Each structure stands twice: as structure tokens, then as C-alpha cells.
Amino acid sequence: MDENQGKKKNPLLRLLACLVTAALLLTAVMLVANWRKLNFDFIKRYFTYRALERNASGQVDSFPYNGGSGSAFAQLGDDLLVCSGSGIWLYAPTGGLYLEDACSLAHPVVAATDTAALIYDAGGSDLYVYRDREQVFSLTTEANRSILSASLSRQGLLTVVTQASGLKGAATVYGPSFQPLWGVNLSSRFITDAVLSPDGSTLALATAGQTGGIYDSQIAFYSSNRTDADSQTPDVVCSLGNNTVLALDWQSDVLRVLGEDSLDLVSKDGALIASYSYGGRYLKGFSLSGGDFSTLLLGRYRAGTDAQLITVDDQGGELAALPLNQQIISLSSAGRYVSLLTPDGLSIYTQELELYHDMSATQGVRKLLQRSDGSVFLISAETARLYLPD
Structure with missing residues (x-):
């Protein structure tokens, strides 16, 4: 090929490159604009579960589990965690038994993050944490303390709310190695629940009590770098009026507060972002x-x-x-x-x-x-x- 022939083809190659680039840009714009409508989870499921044995209908066969229908259940990674009053079991999706631990729990409660699971006896004294298909921590509270609630942050930090003689509520935060780091003890208001922010920097307490003689639910925020001397006084408080708090969940920068009358969304600085009212519905x-x-x-x-x-x-x-x-x-x-x-x-x-x-x-x-x-x-x-x- 001579030099002139090469030069004549260059404009065509440049035009083709421009068309390909334009098509890629258009595809990228469409993907960004419609990403919520796209769903590639079937591809993820294919690669994740392709090695699992299937039945004639293409589904994974059922497997028996211990504990009975009154058990509490949670997903731990890809596995199924089962907890009854007498034992804790972890099963693979195909039914293989990874662990079996004996326990004695009157009112078992199970909660899980992507990497760890928490089991505790509500109103009792025992608590367990599981990670990597094994028990990594257990706690038995003192004789005069009963566990009201407990939670695991996205980082795997544990928070335990207990009730003790002389206190209306105590919340203790445990570190990565499950050593007690710091806590809040209240004698003026009841602590009903507590969760750490995903980054572990802030503790949110759901409290109940009276303000000016009127029942008042509050979310009290405490920074993790405070000292015991000032732990009784929150950094900021968000008042929810008489909307009793039923559950807490902290995702990203938003604390989800489920109440009897509304779902409240609260920021880390205590500001009420929005409130979704049930409108009198149950x-x-x-x-x-x-x-x-x-x-x-x-x-x-x-x-x-x-x-x-x-x-x-x-x-x-x-x-x-x-x-x-x-x-x-x-x-x-x-x-x-x-x-x-x-x-x-x-x-x-x-x-x-x-x-x-x-x-x-x-x-x-x-x-x-x-x-x-x-x-x-x-x-x-x-x-x-x-x-x-x-």
C-alpha cells in the first residue's frame, strides 16, 4: 500500500471511531438515566448459585432444620441462621450444617448485618455474636442487669441496652474485639433501643419519659469521643412527641425511626428530615x-x-x-x-x-x-x- 492510499483511509477510520464513541456515550447516558429500571441480579444469582444442586423444577431442594416453627431466623452471608430457646444452628443454602451450639434463651431475638449475626435473650442475660461461621463473642450480664435490646453496626460494633437497679437504662458500646469502650447510664429517662451510626461515630438512643409532665419520646445523640463525665447529657435531642418508638435502623446518614403513628427520618445532627404519617391507619x-x-x-x-x-x-x-x-x-x-x-x-x-x-x-x-x-x-x-x- 502506498502512502497516498493510507491517507485516503484515515478520514473513514476517524469517522468510524467518532460513531463508535458516540454510540458508547449514548449507551452510557441511557444506562445512567434508567439504572433503576435495569436489573442484572439474575446474572449475579447465576454465578453465585450455579454450583448448587437443583431439583426437577430448577430450584434448590428443601432441607430440614432444628428448632421448630417457633424459632427466630436470619440470613448470615449466604447461610440461614436458626435460633430456638435451646440451640443455635447455621445452615448452608443446600442444608449442610456448619455449626450447632446449645443455649437457653426464653425470648430469643436475632439480628444480622451483611457479615455478622447477633442473638440475645430479651429480658434475660445471655447474648452471642457470630461471624465467619463461628461464635466470636458471648456475654452474660450481671445478675441485676437484664438485656432490653442489642444491635450491631455496619462495622460490626456491638451496642447493648440493659436495665439495672437504680437506672432506667444503660447503653454500652463494645469495640472490634468486643471490649467495652464507653456507655451512657440514665436515671431520668427509659432507654428502649440504641444503634450506632454506620461509621461508629455517633450513638442514637430511643428514650421515653416526661417533658413538662407530658409523655415524650426522644432520640438522643451521643458522640463516641465523649468522656464518662459528660455522658449523661446528649449532644443533641430530637423530640418525637407521643410517637412511641418501635424500631430503629441506621442506613448511611439517615436514622429510620419507626413509631406507632409515623415513620420519622432523622439526621445525625438531630434534625427531623421528614415524617411519614400513617394518617390514622394502623x-x-x-x-x-x-x-x-x-x-x-x-x-x-x-x-x-x-x-x-x-x-x-x-x-x-x-x-x-x-x-x-x-x-x-x-x-x-x-x-x-x-x-x-x-x-x-x-x-x-x-x-x-x-x-x-x-x-x-x-x-x-x-x-x-x-x-x-x-x-x-x-x-x-x-x-x-x-x-x-x-
Whole structure:
């Protein structure tokens, strides 16, 4: 090829390069603009679970578990954690037993993060933490102290709320090696729950008491760098009036406060970002485990099947509402998904409450555990199985 022929082709090559670049840019813009509508979790599930043995319908076979239908359940990594009053078990998705520990818990409560699980006896004295398929910490409180609540932060830091003689509440924060770091002891207000911010810098306490002779719920914030001398006085307080706090969950910079009358979103500096009122409706179910949303099941009456499934973002905006008129057996959320179990079967929705997948073959299933990749643990009275949407 001579030099002139090479020069004549260069403009064509440059034009082709420009067209390819333009196409890539257009694709990138479309992906950014529509990323919420895209869902590649089926690819993630394929690579994560491709080695699992499947039955004739393509699903993972069910496996028996110990503990009975009254057990508490949680997902720990890819595994299923089961806790009853007499034991703790950890199962692989295929049913392989990783661990079995004996315990004696009158009222077992289970909570889990992505990497660790917490089990404690509400009103009792025993607490356990599991990580990497083994028990990494156990705690038995003093004879005069009972555990009211406990939580694990995203960093794996433990917070335990206890009640003791002479105090209305005490919250203790434990370090990475589970050594006590610092705490708050209150004699003037009851502490009902406590959670650490994801970065571990701030402790939020849900407290109940009276202000000016009137019942008042508060969220009190304490910095982790304070000293014992000033630990009684919070850095800032957010008053919630008579809205009794039922549950706390701290995602990113937003503290989700579930109350009897509203879902309140509070910032680390104590400012009330937004409040989603139930509008006089009854709270019939909830999940605060969604990635960047909360799920509420609200009804006009305490009994009956008439209800609305509602998802709320962390700015207090209603993402979607879905009217329902059937019994809700179980409700669970994780990642961008919400799953419902009704007598008709399983329905998996996106956070916008668009139907992602449904299945009718759920006879005997009593509880769901939604997973962030779209898969779901289906738990019956004696068996459990991992369900993988097509």
C-alpha cells in the first residue's frame, strides 16, 4: 500500500471511531438515566448459585432444620441462621450444617448485618455474636442487669441496652474485639433501643419519659469521643412527641425511626428530615431492611385483610403504594426488593412495588427472608429452602 492510499483511509477510520464513541456515550447516558429500571441480579444469582444442586423444577431442594416453627431466623452471608430457646444452628443454602451450639434463651431475638449475626435473650442475660461461621463473642450480664435490646453496626460494633437497679437504662458500646469502650447510664429517662451510626461515630438512643409532665419520646445523640463525665447529657435531642418508638435502623446518614403513628427520618445532627404519617391507619407490618427505603403495611382497621403496602424513601417520600385485600403471612425486604407471602403464594416486588416475580407453590411456608440479590429463603414449620427467581 502506498502512502497516498493510507491517507485516503484515515478520514473513514476517524469517522468510524467518532460513531463508535458516540454510540458508547449514548449507551452510557441511557444506562445512567434508567439504572433503576435495569436489573442484572439474575446474572449475579447465576454465578453465585450455579454450583448448587437443583431439583426437577430448577430450584434448590428443601432441607430440614432444628428448632421448630417457633424459632427466630436470619440470613448470615449466604447461610440461614436458626435460633430456638435451646440451640443455635447455621445452615448452608443446600442444608449442610456448619455449626450447632446449645443455649437457653426464653425470648430469643436475632439480628444480622451483611457479615455478622447477633442473638440475645430479651429480658434475660445471655447474648452471642457470630461471624465467619463461628461464635466470636458471648456475654452474660450481671445478675441485676437484664438485656432490653442489642444491635450491631455496619462495622460490626456491638451496642447493648440493659436495665439495672437504680437506672432506667444503660447503653454500652463494645469495640472490634468486643471490649467495652464507653456507655451512657440514665436515671431520668427509659432507654428502649440504641444503634450506632454506620461509621461508629455517633450513638442514637430511643428514650421515653416526661417533658413538662407530658409523655415524650426522644432520640438522643451521643458522640463516641465523649468522656464518662459528660455522658449523661446528649449532644443533641430530637423530640418525637407521643410517637412511641418501635424500631430503629441506621442506613448511611439517615436514622429510620419507626413509631406507632409515623415513620420519622432523622439526621445525625438531630434534625427531623421528614415524617411519614400513617394518617390514622394502623401499622400491621413493616421492614426497615431495604437498601434505601422502608416498607410499611398499613390498614384502616386492626383486624381484617384490607391494607396498603407502602415503600418510603429516606427523604420521607412515598415511592409507591399497593392496595391489598388478603392475609399477609410474612413480609420481608432487602436490597431493592420486597417480598410478600399470602395464601395465594409468594410475590417479589421492586422498591417501586412493580412485580418482579411470583410463585404459587408455597404450601406450608410460614416465613420469608428476602435477600439483596432477589433470592428468598422460604421457611416452613420443619424445612427451609432457597428460592431462586428465574
